Amino acid sequence: MTSPETPVSEGQPQDLAKLIELAAAISAAQDAMTDDIVTRLASAMGEGMILMDRLTRNQGLMSLLQALNQPAAQDSLECLADALRSGSMMDAVNAKNPKTGGYGGLLRMAKDPDVQDAIYLLARLVKGMNPEGTSKN
Amino acid sequence: MKILFVGGGMGGTIVANNVARRLAREVRDGKVEITMLSATDQHWYQPGLLYVAFGKMAMNDIVRDQASLLEPGIRFFVDPVEEFELAQNKVRTKGGVVHDYDMLVIATGCEAVYDEVPGLAEASETPYTRDGATRMFKRLRDFEGGKVAVVVGVPHKCPIAPIEITFMLHEFFEKRGIRDKVELKYTYPIARIHNIENIATWAVPEFERMEVDYETFFNMKEVDVENRIVHSEEGTEKEFDLLVAVPPHRGMKVIEENNLGEGGWIPTDRYSLQMEGHDNVYVVGDTSNLPISKTGSTAHFQSEVVGENIASIFRTGSATREYDGKVYCFIEADQDRATNACFNYIDPPEIKAPTKSMHMLKMSYNQWYWSSARGLL
Numbered sequence: 001m002t003s004p005e006t007p008v009s010e011g012q013p014q015d016l017a018k019l020i021e022l023a024a025a026i027s028a029a030q031d032a033m034t035d036d037i038v039t040r041l042a043s044a045m046g047e048g049m050i051l052m053d054r055l056t057r058n059q060g061l062m063s064l065l066q067a068l069n070q071p072a073a074q075d076s077l078e079c080l081a082d083a084l085r086s087g088s089m090m091d092a093v094n095a096k097n098p099k100t101g102g103y104g105g106l107l108r109m110a111k112d113p114d115v116q117d118a119i120y121l122l123a124r125l126v127k128g129m130n131p132e133g134t135s136k137n
Numbered sequence: 138m139k140i141l142f143v144g145g146g147m148g149g150t151i152v153a154n155n156v157a158r159r160l161a162r163e164v165r166d167g168k169v170e171i172t173m174l175s176a177t178d179q180h181w182y183q184p185g186l187l188y189v190a191f192g193k194m195a196m197n198d199i200v201r202d203q204a205s206l207l208e209p210g211i212r213f214f215v216d217p218v219e220e221f222e223l224a225q226n227k228v229r230t231k232g233g234v235v236h237d238y239d240m241l242v243i244a245t246g247c248e249a250v251y252d253e254v255p256g257l258a259e260a261s262e263t264p265y266t267r268d269g270a271t272r273m274f275k276r277l278r279d280f281e282g283g284k285v286a287v288v289v290g291v292p293h294k295c296p297i298a299p300i301e302i303t304f305m306l307h308e309f310f311e312k313r314g315i316r317d318k319v320e321l322k323y324t325y326p327i328a329r330i331h332n333i334e335n336i337a338t339w340a341v342p343e344f345e346r347m348e349v350d351y352e353t354f355f356n357m358k359e360v361d362v363e364n365r366i367v368h369s370e371e372g373t374e375k376e377f378d379l380l381v382a383v384p385p386h387r388g389m390k391v392i393e394e395n396n397l398g399e400g401g402w403i404p405t406d407r408y409s410l411q412m413e414g415h416d417n418v419y420v421v422g423d424t425s426n427l428p429i430s431k432t433g434s435t436a437h438f439q440s441e442v443v444g445e446n447i448a449s450i451f452r453t454g455s456a457t458r459e460y461d462g463k464v465y466c467f468i469e470a471d472q473d474r475a476t477n478a479c480f481n482y483i484d485p486p487e488i489k490a491p492t493k494s495m496h497m498l499k500m501s502y503n504q505w506y507w508s509s510a511r512g513l514l
Contacts, residue, residue: 030493033497042503042505043504045501050507
């Protein structure tokens with residue numbers, strides 16, 4: 001049991017020193033800040049807030065983000081990234097061996113199983129974006 | 138339900154955005170239609186004019202396209218109202234369009250008027266108008282010394298402005314190194330240097346420290362432009378080389394012309410903010426006749442109450458909030474310091490010593506205002 005004259009705990013002077021140090025740092029930061037700096041920072045923060053507000057209240061974007069979080073969607077995104085990378089490589093290859101084009105080239109491309117898979121995928125995506133479909137005459 | 142907002146200033150914009158956010162689903166489903174009518178396609182941050190007058194902000198820093206500040210569901214038209222037919226719940230615009238409504242919010246603001254004081258327009262500088270702020274900066278920049286008189290007309294927007302302007306004049310001349318060549322004289326219409334007693338009590342020693350001469354019971358009567366003398370109703374006069382005026386204000390002419398309120402001040406219930414005699418009409422901001430400060434913050438806090446009540450009435454049939462008279466003002470002092478005054482119908486402000494942190498907060502709010510206008514802050 002401690003007496004009323006128990007001295008202040010040993011930690012308090014250290015805490016006080018830290019507070020003083022923090023106050024000095026804040027004061028130094030204030031001295032360094034000009035009105036222009038404050039204005040620029042506040043403007044960036046303000047516009048950032050507005051942008052975040054718009055993004056988070058955009059239901060379409062939020063739905064898209066949720067869809068992109070799905071494992072299957074992530075796999076597709078990785079495939080897309082790979083395709084883009086390999087596309088770049090193909091540009092380098094084609095630069096050395098340019099294709100002649102024409103119907104022959106188109107037929108060769110259409111026979112490629114990977115190309116057919118891509119076309120089916122694109123068709124499914126487009127169909128998904130238009131769930132009500134279009135009427136046929 | 139059709140909700141119509143007349144006026145696209147701070148009050149009108151915040152309350153319209155507030156309602157649109159609260160009723161976003163209903164707007165999207167077509168159950169609520171929100172319309173705003175304004176006289177201009179621009180939105181001005183009016184407190185920024187003071188900073189323009191002292192060369193601290195540029196004019197294009199304080200203006201944005203009104204449409205860019207509005208929630209997507211708000212139908213916005215630059216077509217000011219000319220006729221209010223409250224008994225029929227409709228208004229008619231300058232363009233001849235009739236808008237009917239279920240609920241109406243009038244936020245038309247007020248404007249400086251000079252005709253009440255002959256000579257004031259010709260002789261004075263003011264930060265209260267766009268042209269005035271630009272001109273005032275040029276006069277201040279070119280001023281080499283002499284007598285500077287600050288005169289105040291009532292009522293006026295921004296109650297703190299007379300004190301703030303005086304502090305900023307002192308600082309401006311000090312930084313230019315000519316304060317010792319300037320006699321700074323402050324006048325005020327009542328028995329103390331400010332309408333709010335606590336502010337007056339705090340400001341007197343500041344004036345004395347800054348060697349600002351002050352005279353109370355000075356109500357402007359007329360200005361002798363040629364001899365540079367401003368005369369008071371009380372029979373006193375002040376000579377000046379530079380006259381800085383807080384001009385008297387009135388509500389917009391369309392309000393008085395439609396018999397909505399004498400002097401353009403609409404009779405308003407101080408708690409519900411409904412127009413007296415019209416349960417489906419709300420009044421926000423400067424155009425009310427409420428005996429409170431006409432400030433942006435007043436309009437802001439009123440907007441929150443009105444916005445919530447409109448949404449609540451639509452959903453439940455009854456209002457949920459009352460306005461408590463809250464006002465919040467920054468007060469720029471000198472030496473890059475500021476303080477603030479926060480008060481309501483019951484509690485007067487307690488003014489703390491100015492600090493650099495508060496000045497930085499004010500500088501920041503000059504940028505964050507646009508978030509306030511969008512209903513975010």
